Amino acid sequence: MNILILTGSPRPNGNSNLLAERFAEGARSAGHTVTRLDAAHLDIHPCVACEHCHNGSGTCTFHDGFTDIRRTIAKADALVFAAPIYYFGLPAQLTAAIDRFYACGDDLNIPKKAALIVTLADTDPDTAAAAVLQFRKTAEYVGWAEGGVLVATGLGAAGEAKDSPFADQAYALGKNF
Ligand SMILES: Cc1cc2nc3c(=O)[nH]c(=O)nc-3n(C[C@H](O)[C@H](O)[C@H](O)COP(=O)(O)O)c2cc1C
Known part of the structure; x- marks a missing residue:
């Protein structure tokens, strides 16, 4: 499988990037090809709802860091989001x-498998509930099958x-993906 990991932490050596890397190691050990793109360090303009993309061209008015993500998503069989929780969300x-x-x-809308890895300081996994729901609803909306959710608390x-048990869990998620 071609797996795209989309990371979203501004901390290069942060927890979600670390778990993304462990996931990648597990996935590669199982023979998958993994590409990682870092949304936090790409220049990505927020959507401005101009509807340019829906007016026949199918292209976005912005040509920035997302262009690469879009190109890679189109070729990916699976998409993994890895990010910290900020105020109960992504x-x-x-x-x-x-x-x-x-x-x-x-x-x-090309059928894909999708997974979510989130890291948070709180020890209560329910603090990530809104982000998990957003992931599940988005996946359902575009027709992706859920390949796993890892909520890494207390980080x-x-x-x-x-040195947390989540490092091995992320590896196992990638290996068994
Ligand atoms: C702006 C901001 C908001 C945060 N909000 C939450 C939160 O709502 N709940 C929580 O448990 N942790 C919160 N945290 C802590 C991070 O989720 C936590 O440190 C996480 O492990 C960081 O991941 P990273 O190292 O990949 O960036 C917040 C951190 C920041 C900087």
Whole structure:
């Protein structure tokens, strides 16, 4: 499978990037091809609802970091989102990319498998419930099959995920994807 991991943390050595990397290692060990694109460090303009994409051209008015994501999504068999929880939801960096799915049309609707990895400081997994619901509803809307959700709680400082049980869980999720 061609797997695209879309990360959304501004911290390069942060917890969600670390778990994304562990997922990638597991997936590669099972023979998958993994590409990672970092929505947090690409220049991605928020959708402005201009409807340019729905007026026949199928293209977005912005030509920025999302162009690469769109091209890669079109070729991917699976999509994995990995991000921190910010105020009970996904961070703006990843949300900007997801909102731009609006212009993707049929590139999105090709059947895919999708997974979500979120990291948060709270020890209560329910703090991630809104983000998990957004992921599930979006996947259902575009017809993607759910390949797993990992809610990694109790992770505050960057790098804490390394010695947590979530590192092995992310690896296993990738290996068994
Ligand atoms: C702006 C901001 C908002 C946050 N909001 C929450 C929150 O609502 N609940 C929570 O448990 N942690 C919250 N956190 C903590 C992060 O989710 C947590 O540290 C996470 O592991 C960071 O992942 P990263 O290292 O991949 O960036 C917040 C952190 C920041 C910077």
